[in-house]
Amino acid sequence: MLRLRWIVLAMLVWQWGMSVALASQMTLTWTNPTTNTDGSPLTDLSAIVVYWRADPLLSWESIGEVGPVTSVVIEPVFVGNYTVRARNVADIESANSNLVNVKRPHHPTITDAVIRR
Numbered sequence: 001m002l003r004l005r006w007i008v009l010a011m012l013v014w015q016w017g018m019s020v021a022l023a024s025q026m027t028l029t030w031t032n033p034t035t036n037t038d039g040s041p042l043t044d045l046s047a048i049v050v051y052w053r054a055d056p057l058l059s060w061e062s063i064g065e066v067g068p069v070t071s072v073v074i075e076p077v078f079v080g081n082y083t084v085r086a087r088n089v090a091d092i093e094s095a096n097s098n099l100v101n102v103k104r105p106h107h108p109t110i111t112d113a114v115i116r117r
Contacts, residue, residue, distance in 0.1 A: 006038050025075040030097055032068055044089040048072075051096070054080040060096075079104050 020054055027049065033042050045068045051060040060083070076081065083096040 024074055024077065026077050026102070027071055027073050028082060028084065028100060029071040030084055032070060033094065042088070046089045047084055047087045049085050049087055049093065050074070051085065052078065052080055053084050054078070057082065079101060 010012075026066045030048075032045060032048070036042050040098040047065050047067060048069065049065045050063050050072055055059050063074075064072070068086075079102050082102065083098070085096060086094040
């Protein structure tokens with residue numbers, strides 16, 4: 001039995017819907033794979049599965065599955081890691097794409113001050 005294995009050729013990009021401290025959504029964008037790991041054409045891509053985990057020591061949790069699209073909007077945004085995996089019609093998933101790491105914003109700081117006398 002031939003077991004298909006392939007990799008999502010992806011670079012996830014995130015964009016905040018608002019300022020970092022008030023972010024309510026982000027867009028994950030990637031490029032869908034076109035070939036299997038053996039170089040043969042990928043003709044049976046059926047879905048992209050989006051995963052999240054709160055900490056690198058925890059397991060991945062699926063937060064949704066979409067067709068073979070190239071972006072999704074995540075809402076609300078949680079601190080942690082996000083990745084996508086491609087899935088074929090035989091329900092075989094690829095390895096993780098590049099990770100997006102969402103960190104908690106740091107406390108506010110003063111970047112410029114005016115001294116009045």
